[in-house]
Amino acid sequence: MEIVFAEEMEYNGEQIKPNWAYEALGVKGDSIVIFVGRMNVKHVVDIEDKIKGEKIVGDRVLHFVAEHFDVQPPSLLLAYTRQRLFVTIFKDVLERRVDVYIERRGDDLYLNDKKLSVSIATVSAVSMKFHFGINIKSSGIPDFATSLEEANISEEEALEIAKEAADTYAKEIKKIWDDVKKTRTF
Numbered sequence: 001m002e003i004v005f006a007e008e009m010e011y012n013g014e015q016i017k018p019n020w021a022y023e024a025l026g027v028k029g030d031s032i033v034i035f036v037g038r039m040n041v042k043h044v045v046d047i048e049d050k051i052k053g054e055k056i057v058g059d060r061v062l063h064f065v066a067e068h069f070d071v072q073p074p075s076l077l078l079a080y081t082r083q084r085l086f087v088t089i090f091k092d093v094l095e096r097r098v099d100v101y102i103e104r105r106g107d108d109l110y111l112n113d114k115k116l117s118v119s120i121a122t123v124s125a126v127s128m129k130f131h132f133g134i135n136i137k138s139s140g141i142p143d144f145a146t147s148l149e150e151a152n153i154s155e156e157e158a159l160e161i162a163k164e165a166a167d168t169y170a171k172e173i174k175k176i177w178d179d180v181k182k183t184r185t186f
Contacts, residue, residue: 040057
């Protein structure tokens with residue numbers, strides 16, 4: 001799994017489309033693309049958010065867009081399972097860096113009962129994808145949300161956490177496949 005730090009860009013939801021990393025960045029195959037930028041989701045995948053007219057926004061957000069091609073046909077259940085695995089890994093790395101409790105509720109993280117992150121998983125005919133975004137700054141986010149800034153985590157620290165979380169996730173996926181390859185089934 002290739003881990004790529006991309007230039008700053010706005011996340012608008014188009015990045016969740018299949019093969020975005022290949023088309024936009026030349027990254028072919030299983031990958032996690034990490035970047036910082038605004039978030040203003042126009043291409044909404046979550047039907048409940050779309051029905052409610054939820055605004056998914058933030059001025060300074062750390063984004064992860066992961067894509068897996070390793071299981072065919074792609075499975076939405078597996079995409080969401082991998083998303084939850086990544087969120088749990090990110091939470092563990094974050095909590096090791098700060099002396100504060102971060103709560104995970106499904107695919108979201110909370111700090112002091114305020115939403116710290118957004119996330120979605122989806123599938124296409126060729127791949128499974130998830131987006132995970134975590135607010136770096138509090139500007140431009142809804143009142144019910146918070147940011148890493150509130151936990152005294154700088155953008156530089158957030159990028160270090162991002163690298164460790166992505167590395168750990170990639171190693172975990174590799175280890176799972178290694179275990180699959182060495183296990184006899186009956």
